[in-house]
Amino acid sequence: MSTPVSAPPGPSAPQGPAAVAEAEAERVSTGRRVVDRLIRARELGLVVVLLAIVGITGAIEPNFFDLDSIKETVLNVAIIAVMTAGMTLVIVTRNIDLSVGSILGLTAFLCGDLLTKHPGMPWIVAVLVAVAIGAACGLLNGVLVTWGRVPALVVTLGTMYALRGVAFLVTDGRQINAEDLPDSFLNVGSGTLLGIPTLIVVAVVVILLFWFVTRDYAWGRQLYAIGSSGRSGGQAAKLAGLKSDRRVTQAFVISGALAGLGGAMFAARYGTVDATAGDGYELRVIGAAVVGGVAIAGGSGSVLGAAIGAVLLGTIQTALIVLKIDDFWQQAIVGLLIIVAIALDRLIANQSEALLRQRSARRRTSA
């Protein structure tokens, strides 16, 4: 596409080589600043939008600042945010995981069922079982994608339906009710840790952990490398000796495991679980990641940005409810936001690429 680019370096007023070089250096650093700003603007922009929504909604409807209302929002977001962290890993490798909603449904029920049938069991065991089942589902996804060479969209679309079907089989029309669950477990869902809701603590820990791992560990950077080279056939990852299949599978396992954790959180939070739990969550999770700046084509975006995206989407949803806006509009606005986010992504990518290209072109002509 033709991006407006400034005039080519023409013979503009000769001033002697030193002056030219100086001007050059200045222009280069300006270019870099602009690029940096554009990139940073992403997460900052999200926070600004978030604050604006909170401010405006609060001004119109002071109820929005009710402690309950805030707590409700944040708790809802916690589950989505945990799953978004896993989804980010998968999308960064240029894949996608549509099965997380179904995994949540299945694990939420199994976790609750386990605790109902064995009231004496420590709740942490049930949580670990949920995580393990989620990880196993993720492993299935990963193996089909890497060994089977089936596109992730197809594989996880299949497992999305298949696992939902399994959930219906397992529940057999039953429903888990809060009164059947041990209080210790339900306390996790509604209780606090050092004054902060426990589920929030869990989400923050998960997000920080994976943000850290994808930023500061070779393992995480390889995920970005795999996604980035995937756009041109994956040759670069191969030549760098990266074990792409293994990494992609691991990303799916983590996504599945975190969906399993989300399932346990869901059971603890709501207490009522049937086979439809988590229906449609996969799209909310993907939407959060995309709004948070995770490029659907792989190779860029951060776990932190994706988490902010989740918070933003959750806040908008609550705001729209508080403002008593029609349900239909809520969906439309969320959809619009996703499109705006993607358009913004392309714009930033094009602009920064053009700037970077200009910079190297200038350097070359000045060399």
Add this chain to the structure above:
Amino acid sequence: MSAVATTPLVALDGASRSFGAVHALRGASLALRAGEVRALMGENGAGKSTLVKILTGVDRPNSGTVLVDGEPVVFHSTADSRDAGVAVILQEPTLFPDLSVAENVVMGRHPRRSFGRIDRPAMKKSVQDLLDRLGVDLDPDRPVQGLSIADQQIVEIAKAMSFDARVLIMDEPTAALSGREVERLFGVVRALQARGAAVLFISHRLEEVYEIATVVTVMRDGEVVHDGPLSELPEDELVRRMVGRDVNQLFPKTEAEIGDVVLDVRGLSREGVFYDVDLQVKAGEIVALAGLVGAGRSEVVQAIFGVDQATEGSVSMNGTDLPLGKPTAAVAAGMALVPEDRRQQGLVMDMSIGQNATLARLGEMRSRGLLSPKRERAEASQWGERLQLKYGRLSDPVGTLSGGNQQKVVLAKWLSTKPRLLIIDEPTRGIDVGTKAEVHRIINDLASEGLAVLMVSSELPEVLGMADRVLVVFEGRVTAELSRAEADEERVVRAATGRAPVTEEIA
């Protein structure tokens, strides 16, 4: 020091490789010694890339061995060859566009500090050191996205140096570089040579080969036909060994009657890409746009056709001005464009030969509102016959054809629209020598039937053998216009590298 005594760092001994009935490599041997720059010469399809694939562990020979320090080894993967100290620089660098220069260099081998975290300062410093040693000014923190091909190659070389590669294989590294960038690259190669690395250098540009290489291996039809010091092999002798026949024979130029001006382009510019291009093509005439890859030739023809929007100038066909940036208007006026990249732009690889060949005229393939496979087949087989297309069945996917036959399908697709002007970008890229001659014959025949042909080609023999007129493009400007009689290798190369201005006929 005696050359015989030094054991080659890496060598190939009697390697053969066949793909079905095609013998890509027959008993080829090659030795890469420390401090040597060896040129590997040969036409497309001579077996050079197969040889490179074996040396880099991408492919394995059917027979024969790879030797590292005199010991036979088997490279099962690129990781094996890398561990043996072999690095490869491809024409198109393979990097991670989203990641920084530094991360590209260390990917797979990040330096660690406590708790296994990445040691960013150490990473940046080591890459900065490498770049300094290469004498290039690149910011290790910037993303690779947006770097020129030349800079990306430097990143590749830095990567090779970072794991102490002793053998550097460069597969047409200069194809996309400007003169100054080539000089910089050669400076780097000489520095590596002085440090005792062995370099295998593949290029089609003879003068570059003579500038940088010390020894040469010449290949033809999968065999090594010459191996020795380059200084003992004069240029014309080298070419003869590569080709195995006189170059002129390859292009049976038929004299065509030159008619009226079909395409008239005036002052066409696209800011930042090319400037002030004037050109005319007459009926029956073949005009070649010569120059280096990246000079802007493809961009010029794409702007003429209207795929890209020109910012200034005019394009007219048969005396009628065309709106700029409207390919449909160009097609309606009788223009056809055969693009450079067949797989991406010329064909729908999953569709059948017949469907591809008739794709440009879908409307006429209808019968009672539905596409008629019968009509499609009839039309396609007619063109298949005319262009001597070699195929199994018309319903086979076009991807199963060889490169040359794919090109014929693209030609059939456009010729069936009965164009007045055929624009063809790199007509024989990636096509084997035999089919190449056929494509040339077809283009010549078309011209003699009165078609105006505008051809972009990076292959000098093709330009000199085919064109009635040659326009040379350098960095977005036409630097020379030469008649068939005036055009010779030296003049074209000079104008294409912008080295010495060719005085005659510069606009």
